[in-house]
Amino acid sequence: MSDAKSLPSALRGWAEREIGDVESVRDASHARANSQVWELVRADGCRFSLKVSAEARMYERETFALRHATPALGAGRAPQLRSSSADHLALLTTALPGRAVEDLPLTAEEEYEAHRQGGFLLARLHAAGDVTGHWRAEAEGALLAVAEGADKHLDEAGDRLAPAERELVRDLAAQLRMVGPLPLGFIHGDAWPGNLLWSGHAAWVDFDRSRFAPLVQEFVPLACGVWPDRPRLRTACMSGYGRELTPEERHVLTCLAALDSVSAVSWGEAHGDPRVTARGRRTLDRLFTGVFV
The missing domain is CATH 3.90.1200.10 (Aminoglycoside phosphotransferase (APH), C-terminal lobe)
Structure with a gap:
């Protein structure tokens, strides 16, 4: 994991409009400078992942995959897309165990x-x-x-x-x-x-x-x-x-x-x-x- 990255308030606000109030946030970024990933946890214990793509093309590819391809893998075998924001290049998905x-x-x-x-x-x-x-x-x-x-x-x-x-x-x-x-x-x-x-x-x-x-x-x-x-x-x-x-x-x-x-x-x-x-x-x-x- 990289040094802790704070979740920008604009991103948190967008995420909470989509999934409700977030009780805790954990930096889950990879050990590279352009990685921005956070785990969000609601009061009911439900976990979500918020990822900001490094570039527009990567955002477009992952959004397409989560909407049109990964459902074929079956429940729990890939994240489920809850929302995406082209303005932030952000994807909000369910968090998987493991x-x-x-x-x-x-x-x-x-x-x-x-x-x-x-x-x-x-x-x-x-x-x-x-x-x-x-x-x-x-x-x-x-x-x-x-x-x-x-x-x-x-x-x-x-x-x-x-x-x-x-x-x-x-x-x-x-x-x-x-x-x-x-x-x-x-x-x-x-x-x-x-x-x-x-x-x-x-x-x-x-x-x-x-x-x-x-x-x-x-x-x-x-x-x-x-x-x-x-x-x-x-x-x-x-x-x-x-x-x-x-x-x-x-x-x-x-x-x-x-x-x-x-x-x-x-x-x-x-x-x-x-x-x-x-x-x-x-x-x-x-x-x-x-x-x-």
Whole structure:
């Protein structure tokens, strides 16, 4: 958690007009400067979450997801939207029980089940919504957009990457331009154990990166950050998901991991986060072995 952030009076007033008088407020922001999240508790004990999005696009994505996609997950498996304010870029939702999987001392069996249920919920989410019109066009163009952003990521990385690493990343990014049709759907966009809650049952939170996209894009955070050391959790997730990735999806995941590795190395070193840097380095090492997923 970050240093305590006070809830602005204008936001509190808006929230109380929506849910009634608030008895207590707790800062629940993440450990980053642009995170603004508070837990609100009414006198009757009902808990709510008030989140201010970092930017308008993230607010729009999360609002859309909570209105149109997350109900498909079922009661208690994602926050329920009570109200939203475009003026404040704020979302008021129900609070869910449990804590993030990465913060819990789970047994091996509990962790397996959390990831299995997480995969099951992702399958439901991916089937939510109708990928038509401009949503389909955006989803179909997502991989090309990633490929076109490769040079920007490499420029940001600078001399943090060796020449051979830069060449490998460019080659894998270029291969994204030649990919055929892939399964499309609505993805969470930031599916990792920090956004997977566990309280005896799993729930997903933080949908500000959600969008229509190739489904394989969902699994980049897990494939780069969790599965290398915990292959059993990959088995759990895909068991819950109900299918394995196709050979073409596995190839695309490898290509996407290359771009993720560059971003991780750049961001981690720029922000003094050795864990993120190490994740990027480890992904690059695995890519050089020729066996990623």
